Amino acid sequence: MDFSPALHRLSRLAPMDHAAVSALTESMGRSQHYRPRRDLVVEGRDIPSPQLILSGWAARVRILLDGRRQFLNFLLPGDVVGHYHHHSPVAPTSVITLTEVTTCVPPDWGTSPSLDEAYAVAHALDEAYLLAQIARLGRMNAMERIGDLMLELQERLAMSGLTQGASYDLPITQETLADALGLTAVHVNRMLQAARRAGDLLWSSRSMTIPDPKALSRKVGRAQVRVSSG
Amino acid sequence: MDFSPALHRLSRLAPMDHAAVSALTESMGRSQHYRPRRDLVVEGRDIPSPQLILSGWAARVRILLDGRRQFLNFLLPGDVVGHYHHHSPVAPTSVITLTEVTTCVPPDWGTSPSLDEAYAVAHALDEAYLLAQIARLGRMNAMERIGDLMLELQERLAMSGLTQGASYDLPITQETLADALGLTAVHVNRMLQAARRAGDLLWSSRSMTIPDPKALSRKVGRAQVRVSSG
DNA sequence: CGCTAGTTTGAGCTAAATCAAGTGAGGTGG
């Protein structure tokens, strides 16, 4: 199994020194595997320990009393779950796997300055993606939401080297996408067809292609998420 | 001017030791004042320094290219803006004042263990409110969004001692509320009238009253945000 | 070969948006 995407991403967030790389590879030795649709973290329960996603997709989720489901954000390789640096011992939301997922327990804070830096930047990015999600759900229409999210995923996966040119692997169902975008699966389906007809998004057999990201960004009125560190 | 609400809230997040209280009162001596509709932080600009809200309301906001506006969260007395503990020197969103606002630069991290604790818990709560906002916008209808947000504000203001029984001061316009809830002002107006008719929410002359919070919580399918520390 | 999970299509329906025209209250200046 190749765990380089996670390493790739952390190195991009902050250049990894030797201590960081060796601590990380050591951690990755003790990896955990999960099947799809398993709970990684359960809301309200004690958080076991932070987990670094090595491969596969997971998501934070909130379920309303009547069963309505909202995915709060996606967790991709290189993302850290449950890094509540210090306090607040209780998980504020559940995390479930969307695909087969491999994780490991990442090295503690303080292991290496560059790793700490990467953790901090990762956390700042996490928050930026939450803010983007709020703007998406609050003020964008269905078409814009889809385009905007696909662009965000493209950017994020690019950071872990998980894109192939203008394409990336999108291993989720339209139903899942709908629950992330605050829409119904039926409507997502129709909008995806429209996006394909417009030449904005090509999605088939798990592969998402964005022929012209700049044009799409412009079309959905998208602002960039900066990756600045330091 | 009475700045006790902020102090009240921080003390509730973590019991303040003597060092913390004196550092805070000292900071509050050098307070800044802002008029309504002023920028506290501008997106993309360098962050000057963190600010502790002492009085008044502010909000993080994102504006789309065509002018659509989404408030990401409200900032109330006792909230800290721009505490990007370590890195990421660029503001990810703008912050604007909604009312007259007084702020001060809070004591640095490390000034007192109990203050650090309070900052950490405040930050965790911040994130919890962002998640709540996502679920609200993604999966609740207009009536539920309004009820849920009004309950959240009640809870938050209670932490700073800014509630009077079942009521609190709500110094914003319906337009502002609409931009926080991803709705139009016209629709918010109609839903507020319906809520009043149903006896769920009474809002007049800036005073919001929730006659039966438990019933309303049940009605909107609301989950509690925990304030656990430690 | 037949399940099952996912996608697609069609036909209404409805919550919320849009557009447009009031009303009302506070604040200012003449």
Add this chain to the structure above:
DNA sequence: CCACCTCACTTGATTTAGCTCAAACTAGCG
């Protein structure tokens, strides 16, 4: 103290984006 202006709120009529329900269709898989 009144006239006027502005900003917020209210109301009505109409439109529409997205939902709901229900029934195919498709593809992988044991």
